[in-house]
Amino acid sequence: MAEKNNERLRVLVLDDYERMADKVPAFEALKARADVTVMTGRLKTNAELEKALHGIHAVLLMRERTRFKEDQLALAPSLKLISQTGRTIGHLDVAASTRRGVAIAFTPADSGVSTVELTWGLILSLMRRIPEVDRRMRQEAWPAIAGRLIEGKTIGVVGLGRIGKEVARIAKAFRARVLATGRTLTDERAREAGAEAVSLEDLLRESDIVTIHVPLRPETRGLIGEKELALMKRGAILVNTARGPIVSVGALLEALQRGHLGGAGLDVYDEEPLPMDHPLRRLDNAVLLSHRGYATEEILRERYQNALENILNFFDGKPVQLHNPEVLSR
Secondary structure, eight states, X not given: OGGGGTXXXXXXXXXXTTOOGGGSHHHHHHXXXXXEEEOOSOOOSHHHHHHHHTTOSEEEEOTTSSOBSHHHHTTOTTOOEXXXXXXOOTTBOHHXXXXXXXXXXXXXXXXXHHHHHHHHHHHHHXXXXXXXXXXXXXXXXXXXXXXXXXXXXXXXXXXXXTTHHHHHHHHHHTTXXXXXXXXXXXXXHHHHTTOXXXXXXXXXXXXXXXXXXXXXXXTTTTXXXXXXXXXXXXXXXXXXXXXXXXXXXXXXXXXXXXXXXSEEXXXXXXXXXXXXXXXXXXXXXXXXXSSOXXXXXXXXXXXXXXXXXXXXXXXXXXXXXXXXXXXGGO
């Protein structure tokens, strides 16, 4: 590594929007070993990225905000390590990284509790119309806006994995009926979460609230489109804290605009950041968040600590969890 050649190590932290990278103990430990640059704004062009990557030996990426495909890797001839928070790698070219001798480290998955909590925040916001009442409280004396109960309603959980099963478990505390669907879901696993296993079509037809918790894969891209939204009850709500492309944004906009859906709670989008002129921003029946499912102080500190420790361990030749461990034998 660079230290062995009497060259000081250089590390670049990208996309620290929440300004949390320097709040963990490992940051100071790394600063004692390396020149560390933290960038909080998005680098929009390859020219900007090339300038930032000059002489950089390791990059820390917050989730999938910056792509590192062949074109971007070519801008960083000194790069030896990408330390990725989380395990998502759709924005990375692992094969190209390996060819270039760039290791890709990852951090352990968290419990998902932050996304579970946010999902319920969106459900409650929509059912009790909390954002709408809050806005109106600043305009009139006492807004008379009636919400709806969760108790007695049917909640459909699309994807009963690590996050979905916890969403289902909490639904039972509201005395709601829970339906679930998933590619590999069994009746037994559904019962363990207090849910009934059904087809996606039956779930959409019967649910008052539909919440999505499947990963983005080729088979789930566009999983909820015009046909699927048409199956939903008039006035039902849809919540997506998984990935934007799972739901067809065009079909969702139409369903919200014509009032077929009662509302949507969205934390994820096809394009992030969501453009300021996007029509979703103009809808009163949509509650919009900025990909906050993971973004709690506790989770961010944990991820940055783990990612920075991966950089330190890699420089020291200690074991690191890698997506491409074969790069070490090159």
